[in-house]
Amino acid sequence: MDVTMLAMVLVVLAWAFHFFNKQRKWTRAVDLIPGPPSSIVMGNTWELMWKYKFNQTQAFEDWTKKYGGIFRLWVGNNKAVIILSKPEDLEILLGSNKHIEKADVYNQLHSWIGEGLLTSTGKKWHTRRKLITPSFHFRILDQFVEVFNRNSDILVQKLLLQKDTINVHAFITLCTLDIICETAMGTKVEAQKNATSAYVSSVNDATVSFHQRSMKPWLQSDLVFNVSTEGKTYNDALKVMHDYTKEVIESRRKEREIRRNSLSVTEKDLGMKKRVAFLDQLLEANDSLLDKDIQEEVDTFMFEGHDTTAAALSFILYNVAANPEVQEQLVQEMHDLFGDSDRPASSQDLQNMRYTERVIKETLRLYPSVPLFARLVKEDLPVSGGYVIPAGANVTISCLQMGRDPVQWPDPEKFDPDRFLPENSAGRHPYAYVPFSAGPRNCVGQKFAMMEMKSTVSKVVRHCKLDLPSPGYKPKVEGRVILKSIEGVLLKISPR
Numbered sequence: 001m002d003v004t005m006l007a008m009v010l011v012v013l014a015w016a017f018h019f020f021n022k023q024r025k026w027t028r029a030v031d032l033i034p035g036p037p038s039s040i041v042m043g044n045t046w047e048l049m050w051k052y053k054f055n056q057t058q059a060f061e062d063w064t065k066k067y068g069g070i071f072r073l074w075v076g077n078n079k080a081v082i083i084l085s086k087p088e089d090l091e092i093l094l095g096s097n098k099h100i101e102k103a104d105v106y107n108q109l110h111s112w113i114g115e116g117l118l119t120s121t122g123k124k125w126h127t128r129r130k131l132i133t134p135s136f137h138f139r140i141l142d143q144f145v146e147v148f149n150r151n152s153d154i155l156v157q158k159l160l161l162q163k164d165t166i167n168v169h170a171f172i173t174l175c176t177l178d179i180i181c182e183t184a185m186g187t188k189v190e191a192q193k194n195a196t197s198a199y200v201s202s203v204n205d206a207t208v209s210f211h212q213r214s215m216k217p218w219l220q221s222d223l224v225f226n227v228s229t230e231g232k233t234y235n236d237a238l239k240v241m242h243d244y245t246k247e248v249i250e251s252r253r254k255e256r257e258i259r260r261n262s263l264s265v266t267e268k269d270l271g272m273k274k275r276v277a278f279l280d281q282l283l284e285a286n287d288s289l290l291d292k293d294i295q296e297e298v299d300t301f302m303f304e305g306h307d308t309t310a311a312a313l314s315f316i317l318y319n320v321a322a323n324p325e326v327q328e329q330l331v332q333e334m335h336d337l338f339g340d341s342d343r344p345a346s347s348q349d350l351q352n353m354r355y356t357e358r359v360i361k362e363t364l365r366l367y368p369s370v371p372l373f374a375r376l377v378k379e380d381l382p383v384s385g386g387y388v389i390p391a392g393a394n395v396t397i398s399c400l401q402m403g404r405d406p407v408q409w410p411d412p413e414k415f416d417p418d419r420f421l422p423e424n425s426a427g428r429h430p431y432a433y434v435p436f437s438a439g440p441r442n443c444v445g446q447k448f449a450m451m452e453m454k455s456t457v458s459k460v461v462r463h464c465k466l467d468l469p470s471p472g473y474k475p476k477v478e479g480r481v482i483l484k485s486i487e488g489v490l491l492k493i494s495p496r
Contacts, residue, residue: 029390030080035072036063043074045217054215057371057400057479064401070387075217081374081394085401087408087429089383093375093395094431094439100125103374103394108213108220109303112206112238114292116300117444125441132297133444135281141448142347143276144183148455149344151178154192155456156463159493165469167488168317172456173310177203179452180305184298185248186277202240207307209234211480245298249291252279301445307482308369309449313456314489315367316360318475320457321466321491323415329355330461331496338462350454358417360453364435366415368399371479373437399435400479408432467492 038044052059060083063071069086084090093099101121109119117128134140155175159168174191177200181189191200209230213219216230225231276284278301282294320327333355337345374396381389389395404412408428409419418424436443443449460466469492475485 026390026392027078027080029388030072030074030082030393033070033072033082033387033389034067035074036067038074041076043076043079045075049217055478056215057477057483060398060401060479061404064398068385069401069405070383070385079394081396082389083396083398084383085398085405086384087402087431090397090402090431090434090438091429092383093377093381094397094434094437094441097440098379099375099377099381099395100441101376101378103376103396105374105394108210108222111235112210113299113303114296116296118300118304128297129444131282131285134285135278136444136448138347138447140276140281141451144448145345145347145350145451145455147179147182148452149459151175151182151192152456152459153344154178156459158192159460159464160495162493165490165492168491168493169310169314169485169489172313172317173204173307174200175456176306176310176313176452180302180309182277183448184278184301184305185245186252186279187248198240199244202237203306205233206237206241209237211482211484214481242295242299245295245302246291249279249294249298252283253291256283304443305445305449309452311369311482311484312360312364312367312449313453314485315475315483316363316453316457317460317466317491318489319363319366319415320359320461321468322474326359326415326417327461327466330359330457334458334462345455345458347451349458350451353454353458355417356454356457357450358420360450360457361420361433362415362417365403365409365419365433366413367477367483368403368435369482370435371400371483372396372398397434397437400483402432402434405432461496463496465494465496467494 036044036047039046048054048056048059063073063083064085069084070089071083073081073083075081084093102119106119113119115124117125117132120128152175155171158171159166171192174195177191178189181187181191189197189199191197194200212230213225213234219225219228219230226235279294279298282289282297320330333353337349337352374394377389377391377393377395379391381391381395383389403409406412409432431438436446436449469490473490475489476487478484478486
């Protein structure tokens with residue numbers, strides 16, 4: 001072996017020694033944090049697969065009880081995930097401007113929503129956040145109240161036609177899809193009237209396939225997923241959805257050009273309404289955005305605002321049905337606001353729905369639409385208990401466990417909207433309740449979501465009496481990307 005070859009071998013060996021030594025130190029640092037025993041090859045994946053049947057909700061509940069508000073998991077032999085559910089630790093993580101990068105699990109969303117506000121980081125995220133935030137000003141949101149009212153009217157009509165026990169989520173998800181399409185893109189897909197259209201079916205197919213992937217470790221690889229049945233269904237659905245979004249963006253751009261070039265052309269000539277959709281806000285805000293950039297944000301808004309709201313509304317109506325005294329107080333609030341009138345709710349009415357808001361918040365405490373969200377720690381992060389999360393670790397926040405912490409929420413399984421009265425909230429840790437995340441990367445659309453939920457809940461309660469299908473019925477929740485009930489949310493609906 002000549003000198004050059006020997007030198008190369010020594011360099012490679014030195015690099016390998018350095019790499020594996022660094023990896024060993026990193027692994028030891030992670031293992032200082034308590035957690036379930038793991039195997040060398042599969043980490044804790046086998047336990048999730050065989051003992052818990054992929055039920056992360058039950059697994060995290062058991063491990064939180066055993067290890068407390070911070071524990072670690074191994075996915076395979078080299079990917080560490082740290083689970084946090086203590087408010088003081090969340091404040092350190094979420095309140096920081098240093099740890100704003102999403103965990104690598106969000107990379108799976110790139111094929112759907114690109115690198116929009118949810119998945120981007122660094123300068124791109126800061127620029128987009130600054131650009132998009134004004135689109136959710138109350139002045140803008142007020143104009144969507146009519147959309148909320150009109151579509152929730154259709155929802156109520158559909159619900160009152162049902163005679164037996166129904167899966168209310170199946171109806172609500174079509175309503176929220178109608179709302180998000182009209183508010184995001186200014187288009188009417190009429191999902192509640194035509195649930196079998198190509199676009200509506202594709203949204204459902206993409207959502208189901210994405211959730212299936214999140215629960216199956218062997219589908220985490222893009223290569224494996226793309227050749228699987230779920231992957232093919234997912235990619236076919238994305239093509240339909242993306243083609244539709246592109247067509248809408250191109251149409252809106254052309255309409256703006258016509259408007260610029262001819263002052264005599266009216267909105268009526270263009271077939272436009274005065275209401276300005278989220279897409280129009282993006283087109284008006286910055287002409288330098290490419291269609292690809294705009295599509296990323298529209299697709300992100302669609303992704304974040306459809307299934308999450310549908311899940312929340314389904315659990316809200318369940319809690320209303322399960323707690324007759326809560327239902328009566330909601331009915332009384334509606335009577336105080338509307339009397340015997342059948343007029344639609346105004347934005348001021350929505351602001352005055354104080355009890356309704358508490359019901360929504362209490363539901364999100366117990367059933368957060370996004371039960372887990374994650375960050376990538378870029379530098380060592382000291383947390384409670386004297387532990388240090390090493391740089392490079394994925395940190396997952398468990399909202400589901402936080403909402404059931406008896407330290408923050410006495411008698412946590414009891415449904416009590418009055419927990420959110422000002423006098424009862426005083427002294428509670430500000431990071432004990434984060435269904436919309438918190439800090440610099442909190443949900444930019446949370447006011448929109450709250451208005452939509454208030455509008456829909458009030459409309460349903462004003463016209464429908466909600467009952468459980470059987471005494472003691474409780475949905476079987478499953479913590480996927482979005483918290484859902486395995487068999488749907490079953491209710492009986494009758495006219496009020």
